[in-house]
Amino acid sequence: MTTGLIVLQPDDAWQVAMLHAAAFPDPWSAAAFRDLLSESTSLGLGLEQHGALAGFILIQTVVGEADILSVATRPDLRRTGIASRLLHALLARLGERGVARITLDVAEDNPGARRLYESFGFSVDGRRPGYYTSGRDVPVAAILMSKSLSL
Template sequence: MSLPDSLARLHARAFAPTGRGWSAAEFAYLIDAPHCCLRHETYGFALSRVIAGEAELLTLATDPEHRRQGIAARLLAAVESAAMDMGADRQFLEVAADNPAARALYSAFGYAEIARRAGYYARPGGTPVDALVLSKELTP
């Protein structure tokens, strides 16, 4: 199985049933881009991009059967380090307001809310959920 296929499969598992998993084609496009950075392990991955000194965490996914084992924390630290190596001094991300585990992780890493996108995430058969835009200064 190709890396984009593996990422797409894991992403779909990680975001089911509340979100749409990204396709293998989407991952292939992103991981081939010169400004994107992928850090991955068997049960998780983080994907970011760095442009003009700013990094954006595009997605962070952990296999649901392997959560609460430090995988997401390792991947977030790795992608932050890579972003700094690529010249970023700040990282942004967005997280669903109804995702307390991810919000706790980002808070523990020093991210702070800077904006809110009302009703940004669609929920199958439910009310859309706000996206919280978080930011953190990256320091070596």
């Protein structure tokens, strides 16, 4: 599999939105991604395979902290290491932005993602009951996780 890491730009918003729609039942619009990717406080990284976006990670930073807003891998490429590679690349770049802590929330019914974050040293901080509702008959909790980074 040939993949290349790219820094996502506002012009990539339509590709990001298409991948997000394939990965989640409640997709964000291309306009929302364009706005986020235009912000100096945001950073989006993508992995391309044969010229197409195979996965992405998007964060927003505020005063020494980063929050992972979304991570998605093309459904047919899940469990091939794309999300792991994106997370590794992201963590390597956060020091440049003065980030000392990174946070995220993940659906309680997504054990694969939870294992991924735990393998990178994220720990559970709490739980938001009923946070995720889209595409589910019964809402599920968000698991809040974080990781301290050494600068």
